[in-house]
Amino acid sequence: MTRDADAQVPDRSRARRLMRGVGGMLMFTVPVVLLGFAVRQQFDPVINLDNSAITAATDLTRRHGIAERGAHDRGPAPHNDGGTAARVLPDMCC
Numbered sequence: 001m002t003r004d005a006d007a008q009v010p011d012r013s014r015a016r017r018l019m020r021g022v023g024g025m026l027m028f029t030v031p032v033v034l035l036g037f038a039v040r041q042q043f044d045p046v047i048n049l050d051n052s053a054i055t056a057a058t059d060l061t062r063r064h065g066i067a068e069r070g071a072h073d074r075g076p077a078p079h080n081d082g083g084t085a086a087r088v089l090p091d092m093c094c
Helices: 003-040 044-064 066-074 084-088
Strands: none
16 A cells, blocks of 8 residues: 555544534434424424423422422522413412
C-alpha cells in the first residue's frame, strides 16, 4: 500500500462514525421537535394524551398516599394563582 492509501482508511472510518453520530442525533431530534411543534399548535390528540397522563399520575399518587407523605417534609402548599394547573386540574387546586 502506498502512503495515500494508508491515510484514506482512517478517513473513511472517521467519516462513517461521524455519519452514524449525525444519524443518531437526527433520530432523536426530529421526533422531539415534531412533538414540541404539535404541543405548540395545541394538537388535540397530544393534549388529550397529556391530560390523561396527568390524571393517571394524580390518581396513582392519591391512591398510594405519595403526595401526603412528601407534603409533611415540604411545608405548606403554595398559593393557587389560577394558572394552568388550576384550569387543567381544578379538583387538585385549593
